[in-house]
Amino acid sequence: MKKISQAVIKRLPRYYRYLGDLLENDVVRTSSKELSERMGVTASQIRQDLNNFGEFGQQGYGYNVEYLYTSIGKILGLEKEYNIIIIGVGNLGQAIANYIEFERKGFKVKGLFDVNPRLIGMIVRDIEIKDVSEIESFVKENGVDIAVLTLPKQKAPEIALNLEKWGVKGIWNFAPIDLQSSQGKICIENVHLSESLMTLSYAINEKNDEKSN
Amino acid sequence: MKKISQAVIKRLPRYYRYLGDLLENDVVRTSSKELSERMGVTASQIRQDLNNFGEFGQQGYGYNVEYLYTSIGKILGLEKEYNIIIIGVGNLGQAIANYIEFERKGFKVKGLFDVNPRLIGMIVRDIEIKDVSEIESFVKENGVDIAVLTLPKQKAPEIALNLEKWGVKGIWNFAPIDLQSSQGKICIENVHLSESLMTLSYAINEKNDEKSN
Numbered sequence: 396m397k398k399i400s401q402a403v404i405k406r407l408p409r410y411y412r413y414l415g416d417l418l419e420n421d422v423v424r425t426s427s428k429e430l431s432e433r434m435g436v437t438a439s440q441i442r443q444d445l446n447n448f449g450e451f452g453q454q455g456y457g458y459n460v461e462y463l464y465t466s467i468g469k470i471l472g473l474e475k476e477y478n479i480i481i482i483g484v485g486n487l488g489q490a491i492a493n494y495i496e497f498e499r500k501g502f503k504v505k506g507l508f509d510v511n512p513r514l515i516g517m518i519v520r521d522i523e524i525k526d527v528s529e530i531e532s533f534v535k536e537n538g539v540d541i542a543v544l545t546l547p548k549q550k551a552p553e554i555a556l557n558l559e560k561w562g563v564k565g566i567w568n569f570a571p572i573d574l575q576s577s578q579g580k581i582c583i584e585n586v587h588l589s590e591s592l593m594t595l596s597y598a599i600n601e602k603n604d605e606k607s608n
Numbered sequence: 609m610k611k612i613s614q615a616v617i618k619r620l621p622r623y624y625r626y627l628g629d630l631l632e633n634d635v636v637r638t639s640s641k642e643l644s645e646r647m648g649v650t651a652s653q654i655r656q657d658l659n660n661f662g663e664f665g666q667q668g669y670g671y672n673v674e675y676l677y678t679s680i681g682k683i684l685g686l687e688k689e690y691n692i693i694i695i696g697v698g699n700l701g702q703a704i705a706n707y708i709e710f711e712r713k714g715f716k717v718k719g720l721f722d723v724n725p726r727l728i729g730m731i732v733r734d735i736e737i738k739d740v741s742e743i744e745s746f747v748k749e750n751g752v753d754i755a756v757l758t759l760p761k762q763k764a765p766e767i768a769l770n771l772e773k774w775g776v777k778g779i780w781n782f783a784p785i786d787l788q789s790s791q792g793k794i795c796i797e798n799v800h801l802s803e804s805l806m807t808l809s810y811a812i813n814e815k816n817d818e819k820s821n
Contacts, residue, residue, distance in 0.1 A: 404810055408803035412784060434786075471806045472813035486706045490699035496784075496802060502809075541808065564812045567805060571625060571709075573647075582811035584804050589709060590621035591799050592780060593684045595754065596715075597617055598795035599777045600685035 403444050407467055409434065410444070414464040426457035473500055478539050480506035482554060483546030484514050484524050487569060491543055492519050502541065506533050510550075527554075534561045541565040548572040555583070616657050620684055622647065623657070627677040639670035686713055690778075691752050693719035695767060696759030697727055697737050700782060704756055705732050715754065719746050723763075740767075747774045754778040761785040768796070 413434055417425055427445075431438040445451050445463075448470050452458045468474060479497075481488045484507045491497070492504050507524045509515060517524050525533070533539070542558050544551050544566060551570035558566060559581040566583045568574045574583050626647055630638055640658075644651040658664050658676075661683050665671045681687060692710075694701045697720045704710070705717050720737045722728060730737045738746070746752070755771050757764050757779060764783035771779060772794040779796045781787045787796050 404807060405803075407810065408800070408806040411806065412800070412803070470810065472809040473806065475809075475813075477809060477812075486699070486703035490703045493699045497805065500802065500806075502805065540812065564815070565808045567808055572629075580815075582808060582815060584808040584811070586801070586804050587621070587625070588799070589713065590618075590625070591797050592710065592715065593621040593624065593686065593713075594617060595778045595780055595795060595797040596685040596688075596690060597620065597683065598797070599690075599753065600688075602777070602793075602795060 399447050403447055406436070406444055407471055410441070411464065411467045411471060411473075414460055414467065417460045418464055422460050424457050425460050425463075427452065429457075476501045476503055477541050478503055478505045478537060479541045479543060480504070480508060480530070480533065480539050481543045481545060482508045482527065482530065483544060484509045484517075484519060485545060488543070488545035489519055491545065492522070505537055505539065506530075508533075530554075531557070531561055534558070534563060539563050541567055544568045544570050544574075546570055555581070612660050616660055619649070619657055620680055623654070624677065624680045624684060624686075627673055627680065630673045631677055635673050637670050638673050638676075640665065642670075689714045689716055690754050691716055691718045691750060692754045692756060693717070693721060693743070693746065693752050694756045694758060695721045695740065695743065696757060697722045697730075697732060698758060701756070701758035702732055704758065705735070718750055718752065719743075721746075743767075744770070744774055747771070747776060752776050754780060757781045757783050757787075759783055768794070 413430060427438040427441040430441050442452070448466070451463050451466060479502050481492055481504060484492070488507070492507060498504070504520065504522065507519055507522050508527045508530050509524050510527050514524050515526050540563070542563050544554065546554070548570040551568065551572050551574060555566055555568070555574045556577055559576060559578055563581060566574060566581060568583060568585045569588070571587060571589060573585050576583055626643060640651040640654040643654050655665070661679070664676050664679060692715050694705055694717060697705070701720070705720060711717070717733065717735065720732055720735050721740045721743050722737050723740050727737050728739050753776070755776050757767065759767070761783040764781060764785050764787060768779055768781070768787045769790055772789060772791055776794060779787060779794060781796060781798045782801070784800060784802060786798050789796055
């Protein structure tokens with residue numbers, strides 16, 4: 396498959412979400428024009444994005460919602476299942492462990508790990524929290540696809556290095572640090588929640604400035 | 609102030625984070641070149657971004673880390689305090705309520721609201737969870753700047769509409785729906801955690817495809 400630009404890839408989950416909403420409302424077919432109005436993206440952008448992956452639409456008919464939804468799901472790898480572990484079972488780690496929607500999409504939480512003796516041994520969603528020293532053997536025995544890092548930034552780089560060595564395929568990182576793959580074998584997605592909050596405070600202040608001008 | 613592009617604004621919190629890391633390590637001065645190497649952004653991009661907001665660097669000296677950090681903090685509105693309420697006190701809502709780092713940056717959680725009778729009356733971080741029917745009076749009495757929406761998507765649009773009417777300045781939305789301001793008075797930042805996870809599963813599959821070619 397040809398190399399798809401990051402910008403296109405970032406838009407795919409959004410298409411998937413909007414199509415999922417249409418499906419929920421029993422909409423059978425849609426058009427790039429209709430999607431465009433709902434999503435605030437131009438219709439030609441949508442056609443161009445989807446053309447990267449094949450021919451989904453038909454002249455005069457538009458798109459079959461279910462077919463397009465399923466196809467984009469496949470492109471995103473959502474027809475497969477992923478074994479997930481969560482490292483750092485504080486509030487955010489527990490929130491992710493308990494978020495049913497991820498499980499529905501095929502992301503199955505298989506292991507929970509922490510350094511805190513008060514957490515180790517506790518059960519969250521039928522899974523016993525284990526000591527981080529057990530991650531290596533767990534990964535090797537269970538085949539872990541994705542590790543979620545919800546731990547302090549100081550500990551994140553070393554754990555990421557080890558996870559890559561042990562053959563984990565992806566890291567979903569919530570520690571406030573930009574992790575990078577050291578050997579190019581592991582995929583990393585860094586999420587920076589505080590940055591999104593700061594973008595909001597910027598916008599609030601900019602609006603206030605406008606008013607006072 | 610002239611209109612700054614969204615792309616620049618999105619990068620500001622990252623500069624802020626990297627400068628904060630330098631400060632923590634007692635680094636007194638830095639250069640666009642050094643920031644560039646750490647951040648994977650070109651040095652000229654950094655100079656151009658920062659020039660939008662004034663003259664921060666000096667030829668031959670570079671940037672004073674603390675001054676630049678504080679200045680960017682001000683641009684982001686972080687020298688102010690924000691009264692926050694959280695609507696939907698499930699796992700994610702509680703995780704946000706308990707995240708000390710937001711409080712340190714000036715985002716103070718003042719109220720927690722839910723519809724679930726089992727949660728109402730519970731205390732999270734010294735705050736009693738109230739019924740959502742009390743949001744209006746709470747907002748009017750306490751002056752709420754930001755509402756965090758960690759609730760099902762079905763309920764998000766109506767609450768957003770009301771929050772705008774009641775004078776709340778910003779919404780940090782975690783419901784899987786793109787909220788928009790109806791009157792242009794409220795700022796909205798939509799966070800889509802699942803989309804970031806799907807981007808990761810896409811990347812994992814793309815890497816697998818590469819290997820098998």
